[in-house]
Amino acid sequence: MNTNSNVYTIIYASVMVIIVAFVLAFVSSSLKETQDLNVRLDTKKQILASLNIRDTKDVAAKYTEIVKDNLMQEDGTLVEVPAEDFSSEYNTQILDKKYHVFVCTLDGGTKYIFPVYGAGLWGPIWGYIALNSDKKSVFGVYFGNEGETPGLGAEISTLPFQERFDNKKVMKNGQVALGVQKNAPQDDYLVDGVSGGTITSKGVNSMLKACLSNYLPFLNK
Amino acid sequence: MSQLFSKKNKEVFANPLSINNPITVQVLGICSALAVTAKLEPAIVMGLSVTVITAFSNVIISLLRKTIPNRIRIIVQLVVVAALVTIVSEILKAFAYDVSVQLSVYVGLIITNCILMGRLEAFAMQNAPWESFLDGLGNGLGYAKILFIIAFFREILGSGSIFNYNFVDALHLKDFGYLNNGLMILPPMALVVCGCIIWYQRSRNKELQEK
Numbered sequence: 001m002n003t004n005s006n007v008y009t010i011i012y013a014s015v016m017v018i019i020v021a022f023v024l025a026f027v028s029s030s031l032k033e034t035q036d037l038n039v040r041l042d043t044k045k046q047i048l049a050s051l052n053i054r055d056t057k058d059v060a061a062k063y064t065e066i067v068k069d070n071l072m073q074e075d076g077t078l079v080e081v082p083a084e085d086f087s088s089e090y091n092t093q094i095l096d097k098k099y100h101v102f103v104c105t106l107d108g109g110t111k112y113i114f115p116v117y118g119a120g121l122w123g124p125i126w127g128y129i130a131l132n133s134d135k136k137s138v139f140g141v142y143f144g145n146e147g148e149t150p151g152l153g154a155e156i157s158t159l160p161f162q163e164r165f166d167n168k169k170v171m172k173n174g175q176v177a178l179g180v181q182k183n184a185p186q187d188d189y190l191v192d193g194v195s196g197g198t199i200t201s202k203g204v205n206s207m208l209k210a211c212l213s214n215y216l217p218f219l220n221k
Numbered sequence: 222m223s224q225l226f227s228k229k230n231k232e233v234f235a236n237p238l239s240i241n242n243p244i245t246v247q248v249l250g251i252c253s254a255l256a257v258t259a260k261l262e263p264a265i266v267m268g269l270s271v272t273v274i275t276a277f278s279n280v281i282i283s284l285l286r287k288t289i290p291n292r293i294r295i296i297v298q299l300v301v302v303a304a305l306v307t308i309v310s311e312i313l314k315a316f317a318y319d320v321s322v323q324l325s326v327y328v329g330l331i332i333t334n335c336i337l338m339g340r341l342e343a344f345a346m347q348n349a350p351w352e353s354f355l356d357g358l359g360n361g362l363g364y365a366k367i368l369f370i371i372a373f374f375r376e377i378l379g380s381g382s383i384f385n386y387n388f389v390d391a392l393h394l395k396d397f398g399y400l401n402n403g404l405m406i407l408p409p410m411a412l413v414v415c416g417c418i419i420w421y422q423r424s425r426n427k428e429l430q431e432k
Contacts, residue, residue: 009290016297020304027308031315038318151259151380151406196259196406 043088050113050128050142051104066106067113072099076217091117091126099214102128109133114215118207121199123147125156125207129178131170135219138178141165143204153200164191174220176212180205225351234355237363240426243336244367245419250336254368255411257327261384264372267327268365272358274309274331275340278302279357282345289346298341299332306332336364371414379405 002008044063048056056062069086070078078101087093090100094117102113110133117126127143141162148154155161169188170178177189180201184190193201212219243249250271257267281301282289289297310328313321331337340360345353376382381389381401389395404410423429 003288003290004292009293012288012290013293013296016300020300024304024307027311031311034315035311035318038314042318042322149259150257150263151376195403 039088040086043086043090046142046144047102047113047128050130050140051106051111052140066104068103068105070101070103072101072215072218074217076221078103078218090115094211094214097214099218101215101218104130111139114212116207116211118203118210120145120148120156120203121153121197122149125200125203127204127207129165129208129212136169136171138165138168138170145200148197148200151196153194153197155194155197156200156204161194170212171219174216176209176216176219178208178212180208230352230355233352234359237356237359238366239363240428242363242367242422243339243360244364244415245422246429247339249339250334250364251412251415253327253330253334254364254371254415255408256330258368258372258375258411259379259406260376261369261372263327264368265365267330268361268368270327270331271334271336271364272361274302274306275337275361276354276357278305278337279340279345279353280350281305282341283348283350283353286346294346295338295342298338302337302341303332336360367415367418370418371411374414375405375411378402379410 003012041059044067045059047067048054048059048063051066053062064083069081069083071081072078081100093100094115100115104111104113111130112133112135113128113130115126115128117124119125123146125143125145125148127141129141130139131137132139143156143162145154145157148156165178168178168191170176172189179190180193181190182193182198182201184192193205237243240246244251244254253267253271257263278298278301282298285297285301306328310321340357344356348356373383376384379402381387381394389399389401
């Protein structure tokens with residue numbers, strides 16, 4: 001058979017594309033449910049990670065036990081959201097002006113978790129910032145990234161970077177002062193950035209300032 | 222059985238590990254070698270992913286080689302690679318979510334890796350599936366080996382750690398005035414380290430030296 005004829009080439013390409021499309025569609029739709037479940041579980045895991053709970057076996061049970069989802073109203077009051085409305089898009093909901101606050105009961109008292117969302121170097125970055133009950137100091141943080149450079153920008157998702165935030169102060173004169181800076185001075189508000197990940201670090205800085213500022217009505221109450 | 226591991230087949234597998242290494246001799250796949258070698262862990266993950274994908278896409282293309290129309294062969298190769306990578310990534314997302322999160326960046330890098338296309342075009346299009354499988358495996362591992370060496374030096378000198386174990390802090394070297402070389406974690410130094418490996422390899426191998 002002449003594999004170089006036009007007809008053969010066109011038929012070959014069409015058949016190949018149809019087969020590949022069918023296989024990919026089949027794989028994608030048959031695995032969709034399991035994947036969604038994983039994504040939801042992962043969101044819960046990330047929220048718990050901001051509370052420095054990183055090695056729970058049963059993430060879902062622990063989450064239900066200690067975390068309550070709330071929506072902040074314009075005047076800074078919180079309204080509880082039913083648990084079955086759990087979504088894995090708390091971070092992007094900030095863009096729609098839906099400000100979630102997770103109220104958590106731990107042994108050490110109440111903690112508040114704020115989702116944040118911003119831009120890194122290659123793609124979106126997000127995180128959860130847990131504050132102590134005084135709403136002024138950091139209890140723990142979690143940062144996630146989609147496509148930051150491994151070993152450089154992606155270091156924001158590692159424990160050594162996130163631990164730098166512990167016990168930092170958030171508010172200064174009623175404004176958000178918590179941030180990331182290159183060669184940060186030894187003060188209560190700023191955290192040292194990642195070497196080689198300057199743009200990602202700056203992204204984290206503006207993400208913290210921009211997103212936490214949305215919560216000022218609640219933070220200043 | 223003896224035919225499966227004949228001398229020629231052994232060479233097909235072993236050459237890419239040494240005198241026909243995809244990175245140091247063929248100079249393919251340099252882009253990803255620079256991108257992911259700041260730390261050992263991502264370098265190893267990337268090396269293994271490329272090995273698996275090269276081996277299997279080689280087999281598939283080798284099985285199809287007699288039917289592929291010459292004029293669209295590159296497109297066919299690309300479709301096979303992209304489909305394979307997408308399927309693997311979907312399966313990982315469903316059954317090994319943590320691994321898939323770690324791999325997310327690499328998926329795109331694997332598809333564009335020059336080694337894959339190079340091996341499909343240069344080897345799998347002319348050879349039988351078993352040889353192609355060995356060739357893919359050998360080239361993947363040859364790639365992984367160089368990534369490991371580069372990442373090893375970059376992590377030690379740049380971050381002062383091995384597999385994220387920070388020995389500089391553990392030994393209190395900073396008290397003696399030791400500083401990590403920040404330049405090492407930037408991509409240009411990966412090229413310099415890679416160049417040093419090529420230099421070493423060429424000076425040891427007469428066959429690789431140009432007259």
